[in-house]
Amino acid sequence: TEMYPGIKRDERFKQMSSDDVAYFKELLGSDSAIIDGLHQDAAADIEPFNEDWLHKYKGQCRLVLKPGSTEDVSAILKYCNEQKLAVVPQGGNTGLVGGSVPVFDEIVINMARMNKIHSFDEVSGSLVADAGCILETTDQYLAERGAIFPLDLGAKGSCHIGGNVATNAGGLRLLRYGSLHGSVLGLEVVLPDGTIMNDLCTLRKNNTGYDLKQLHIGAEGTIGIITKVSIQCPQRSSAINVAFFGLESFEKVQQAFREAKGQLSEILSAFELMDGKSQSMVHKVRPDSKKPLEDEHPFYCLIETSGSNGEHDYAKLESFLEDVMTKEIITDGVVAQDATQLKSLWSWREGIPECLGHWGGTYKYDVSIPIKDMYAIVDDISAKMEEAGLIGETDEYPVVGVVGYGHMGDSNLHLNVAVRRYDTAVEKILEPYVYEWIADKKGSISAEHGLGIAKKNYIGYSRDETTIGLMKQIKNLYDPDKPSCIVHEAAARGASIGGR
Numbered sequence: 001t002e003m004y005p006g007i008k009r010d011e012r013f014k015q016m017s018s019d020d021v022a023y024f025k026e027l028l029g030s031d032s033a034i035i036d037g038l039h040q041d042a043a044a045d046i047e048p049f050n051e052d053w054l055h056k057y058k059g060q061c062r063l064v065l066k067p068g069s070t071e072d073v074s075a076i077l078k079y080c081n082e083q084k085l086a087v088v089p090q091g092g093n094t095g096l097v098g099g100s101v102p103v104f105d106e107i108v109i110n111m112a113r114m115n116k117i118h119s120f121d122e123v124s125g126s127l128v129a130d131a132g133c134i135l136e137t138t139d140q141y142l143a144e145r146g147a148i149f150p151l152d153l154g155a156k157g158s159c160h161i162g163g164n165v166a167t168n169a170g171g172l173r174l175l176r177y178g179s180l181h182g183s184v185l186g187l188e189v190v191l192p193d194g195t196i197m198n199d200l201c202t203l204r205k206n207n208t209g210y211d212l213k214q215l216h217i218g219a220e221g222t223i224g225i226i227t228k229v230s231i232q233c234p235q236r237s238s239a240i241n242v243a244f245f246g247l248e249s250f251e252k253v254q255q256a257f258r259e260a261k262g263q264l265s266e267i268l269s270a271f272e273l274m275d276g277k278s279q280s281m282v283h284k285v286r287p288d289s290k291k292p293l294e295d296e297h298p299f300y301c302l303i304e305t306s307g308s309n310g311e312h313d314y315a316k317l318e319s320f321l322e323d324v325m326t327k328e329i330i331t332d333g334v335v336a337q338d339a340t341q342l343k344s345l346w347s348w349r350e351g352i353p354e355c356l357g358h359w360g361g362t363y364k365y366d367v368s369i370p371i372k373d374m375y376a377i378v379d380d381i382s383a384k385m386e387e388a389g390l391i392g393e394t395d396e397y398p399v400v401g402v403v404g405y406g407h408m409g410d411s412n413l414h415l416n417v418a419v420r421r422y423d424t425a426v427e428k429i430l431e432p433y434v435y436e437w438i439a440d441k442k443g444s445i446s447a448e449h450g451l452g453i454a455k456k457n458y459i460g461y462s463r464d465e466t467t468i469g470l471m472k473q474i475k476n477l478y479d480p481d482k483p484s485c486i487v488h489e490a491a492a493r494g495a496s497i498g499g500r
């Protein structure tokens with residue numbers, strides 16, 4: 001199709017029939033577990049499952065299945081595998097690389113009904129919960145028990161913890177709580193042929209052989225559907241403080257980061273970067289929310305501290321700000337005085353992805369670059385758009401703005417190009433140029449969002465042939481002899497995983 005140039009439906013996958021639908025109806029029973037686009041006029045009901053958060057990727061799925069148990073998932077996959085029906089696992093559908101929606105007519109296996117918390121050990125901090133639990137709900141459950149989910153991100157109100165694990169999401173506090181590769185203790189996964197792999201360990205340590213669960217963390221559902229997650233949840237800090245400040249250059253941002261690590265050390269829980277353009281665009285979309293700082297600055301940072309002594313932490317943060325102000329590293333700054341202000345400061349960072357979509361769409365590049373070069377790509381792409389006459393204030397220009405923001409603490413930049421419409425002239429400037437730029441700096445073309453359909457052809461920019469070859473073998477071990485049922489895009493990706 002023209003939507004996915006170069007990607008064709010693998011005709012070895014069967015077209016779904018009414019017999020298949022009847023099988024699933026029998027299996028799942030309740031009406032709420034199935035949206036059947038073959039037998040009823042379900043177009044409107046199916047639409048949200050066919051389209052991603054960015055409104056960029058659209059499939060033509062005719063059947064959504066919502067399993068209620070691991071056994072349901074197992075039976076579905078077993079049947080699809082035997083019948084050669086393609087499927088795509090779906091969590092909260094907040095993914096940003098088009099991995100959570102069908103590319104063609106794959107059956108959507110949506111995990112929303114599997115949303116129970118099974119256990120929480122208040123002594124060790126291990127939580128066992130269904131993959132379909134919503135991140136925010138899970139974190140609220142933990143908050144009532146003095147603990148915190150070791151991951152937080154802007155999509156928390158919709159994304160699933162299973163989706164988070166499947167994408168190995170990084171988020172806002174990776175700097176403090178580390179990657180899911182460290183905090184996930186165990187997983188229950190249904191493999192493509194329906195086999196259930198129970199590795200739902202709740203122990204911190206388990207060195208008995210290969211750590212196979214790691215393969216599913218960040219696999220984007222290509223080798224199995226995660227049904228349960230066991231995860232280590234730290235103590236929730238009783239004292240949280242947030243500071244927001246403006247700086248005049250990226251050089252100063254780097255100095256501020258070094259100072260923050262030095263002076264705030266063990267209480268530092270987030271260090272986020274926003275450029276001036278991203279903030280003025282948030283301001284345009286939300287003109288009524290009060291700007292944190294009066295004047296405009298080329299860069300802003302948000303620092304969060306989490307500790308056990310509020311007054312002590314506040315004093316530390318204030319003296320840090322004073323110090324970096326005196327050294328002229330920062331130009332202006334503010335510390336949240338209460339919970340409302342704290343939330344409001346965070347919203348200037350967390351609200352960026354949503355606000356940038358306001359004009360119509362966003363091209364997104366989620367990259368890791370050695371920190372000193374991290375921001376240069378934003379200036380470079382900006383200049384290219386100007387040169388080509390593609391950026392401007394009025395409707396005739398496709399590009400509204402080129403911005404950079406992200407997780408400074410993890411050297412993870414989000415280069416976003418906000419557009420009024422998706423446009424081939426803009427795309428020609430961006431790709432493969434951005435990927436070449438990243439490869440040249442030995443960066444990663446996918447720092448935390450995964451490959452999905454968006455980057456499946458570009459894996460070769462960040463992984464070598466040997467590594468990609470091993471990945472193919474692993475895919476083939478778990479999901480042999482294409483076609484088999486699991487993951488549309490894995491099927492597509494499996495065929496073209498070699499990248500360039």
Ligand code: FAD
Nearest residue numbers: 091092093094095099154160162163166169170171221226
């Ligand atoms: P989906 O979008 O439904 O699926 C994502 C992928 O995982 C798909 O390939 C899907 O097939 C697969 N999948 C889903 N569930 C399962 C399962 N149970 N088993 C196997 N495979 C499965 N990401 C970050 O890393 N850091 C951020 O800070 C961040 N912020 C975000 C902010 C916003 C506003 C938005 C919209 C997204 C953000 N993301 C961020 C993207 C991030 O990947 C997702 O928000 C989240 O991790 C995906 O979870 P989900 O349940 O929505 O998964």
Ligand code: 2HG
Nearest residue numbers: 154353364365406414416
């Ligand atoms: C974030 O950090 C997310 O806000 C989304 O990872 C980034 O939309 C993006 O590019």
Ligand code: ZN
Nearest residue numbers: 171407414448
């Ligand atoms: Zn991010």
